[in-house]
Amino acid sequence: MRIYARRRRVGGVSDSHQPHAGTAHVPTPDQILRAPKVLLHDHLDGGLRPATVAELAREQGYDRLPETDPERLGAWFREAADSGSLERYLETFAHTCAVMQTREALFRVAAECVRDLAADGVVYAEVRYAPEQHLTRGLTLEQVVEAVNDGFREGERLAARDGHRIRAGALLTAMRHAARSREIAELANSYRDQGVVGFDIAGAEAGYPPTRHLDAFEYLKRENNHFTIHAGEAFGLPSIWQALQWCGADRLGHGVRIIDDIGTDADGRVRLGRLAAYVRDKRVPLEMCPTSNLQTGAAASYAEHPIGLLSRLRFRVTVNTDNRLMSGTSMTREFEHLVEAFQYTLEDLQWFTVNAMKSAFIPFDERLAMINDVIKPGYAGLRSEWLFAAAQGNLT
Numbered sequence: 269m270r271i272y273a274r275r276r277r278v279g280g281v282s283d284s285h286q287p288h289a290g291t292a293h294v295p296t297p298d299q300i301l302r303a304p305k306v307l308l309h310d311h312l313d314g315g316l317r318p319a320t321v322a323e324l325a326r327e328q329g330y331d332r333l334p335e336t337d338p339e340r341l342g343a344w345f346r347e348a349a350d351s352g353s354l355e356r357y358l359e360t361f362a363h364t365c366a367v368m369q370t371r372e373a374l375f376r377v378a379a380e381c382v383r384d385l386a387a388d389g390v391v392y393a394e395v396r397y398a399p400e401q402h403l404t405r406g407l408t409l410e411q412v413v414e415a416v417n418d419g420f421r422e423g424e425r426l427a428a429r430d431g432h433r434i435r436a437g438a439l440l441t442a443m444r445h446a447a448r449s450r451e452i453a454e455l456a457n458s459y460r461d462q463g464v465v466g467f468d469i470a471g472a473e474a475g476y477p478p479t480r481h482l483d484a485f486e487y488l489k490r491e492n493n494h495f496t497i498h499a500g501e502a503f504g505l506p507s508i509w510q511a512l513q514w515c516g517a518d519r520l521g522h523g524v525r526i527i528d529d530i531g532t533d534a535d536g537r538v539r540l541g542r543l544a545a546y547v548r549d550k551r552v553p554l555e556m557c558p559t560s561n562l563q564t565g566a567a568a569s570y571a572e573h574p575i576g577l578l579s580r581l582r583f584r585v586t587v588n589t590d591n592r593l594m595s596g597t598s599m600t601r602e603f604e605h606l607v608e609a610f611q612y613t614l615e616d617l618q619w620f621t622v623n624a625m626k627s628a629f630i631p632f633d634e635r636l637a638m639i640n641d642v643i644k645p646g647y648a649g650l651r652s653e654w655l656f657a658a659a660q661g662n663l664t
């Protein structure tokens with residue numbers, strides 16, 4: 269086994285949050301795959317296998333797919349989503365939603381989603397979708413939720429059979445251009461002990477501020493329920509400010525534009541504006557999705573992605589996939605990109621993972637058990653492999 273070691277770089281995430289003397293461990297792709305990972309921001313209708321999209325389309329007589337060969341179809345989704353604009357990116361979902369209109373299709377897509385995440389080393393996931401987008405062939409909102417929940421349970425069962433332990437919860441999304449958010453919030457609340465762990469709003473951000481859905485958020489707060497809001501992706505600080513201070517979001521979907529409230533003074537010291545300071549002080553979780561942000565133009569490159577600075581400043585950063593199909597990504601791939609851009613170590617990846625687990629919408633004792641019984645032992649195991657190899661002189 270060949271393992272890589274390096275001196276800790278000043279300015280990496282780890283220097284600020286995990287004192288770790290001597291060499292630090294740069295994980296290999298195989299170790300990243302095997303590391304336990306937690307995913308809080310992943311869209312069900314953005315994560316289908318290309319072969320499943322093609323097969324469902326064929327079965328259902330949907331003839332508008334731009335390609336029918338799975339490989340070419342996968343490439344088409346990635347390229348079409350690579351437009352530099354959130355609005356254009358979102359157009360690709362018409363095809364995935366079109367084939368997710370029956371109980372069987374929703375069940376299958378949900379089960380495959382959980383199996384794919386488990387095979388990628390994800391141990392806990394919150395997967396979101398908009399029930400209102402799955403009603404064109406006669407399903408009710410409740411039937412949609414039940415089909416997905418049943419699919420998630422089946423995915424967990426099959427993953428366990430394959431030796432992967434994973435737990436998946438659903439987040440119900442309301443589309444921000446539509447007017448069903450209160451209804452979807454009530455739906456989320458009525459399924460909260462049956463597989464639905466929270467609520468979200470998504471869709472085009474510019475022109476659709478979070479306060480448009482205040483009624484839904486105030487209802488959920490009165491019910492002591494949890495919600496996240498896509499904010500600060502295609503629109504800037506006002507969107508983040510509204511999501512937090514008017515709507516009371518528990519987490520921010522993306523939140524990358526919080527960087528606009530961070531500057532440097534004449535001495536080169538980093539200065540946080542009031543909103544950025546609030547986000548950091550209150551430990552507001554940021555659901556960051558690097559590849560998706562590159563595609564929609566929210567960041568120029570991995571190396572320039574605000575995740576580097578925000579992690580160094582110890583915001584509560586989490587790493588996510590957003591849409592695995594449109595981005596051709598996985599949690600392992602997202603971590604790989606960050607390791608390459610920022611030379612993150614295994615300790616850094618554990619930090620992102622623990623941040624995510626702390627920020628999940630399941631009860632505190634269950635989050636703690638995941639951290640202590642699954643995440644920490646998983647990373648410790650990878651570290652001891654590395655120490656063993658080091659002792660054998662296999663480090664390069």
Ligand SMILES: O=c1[nH]cnc2c1ncn2[C@H]1C[C@H](O)[C@@H](CO)O1
Nearest residue numbers: 311313361396397398441470471498
């Ligand atoms: O990154 C995103 N920003 C805003 N909306 C998004 C993003 N990714 C997916 N969506 C939309 C398109 C889906 O149809 C919907 C529900 O999953 O959420």
Ligand SMILES: [Zn+2]
Nearest residue numbers: 311498521590
């Ligand atoms: Zn998203």
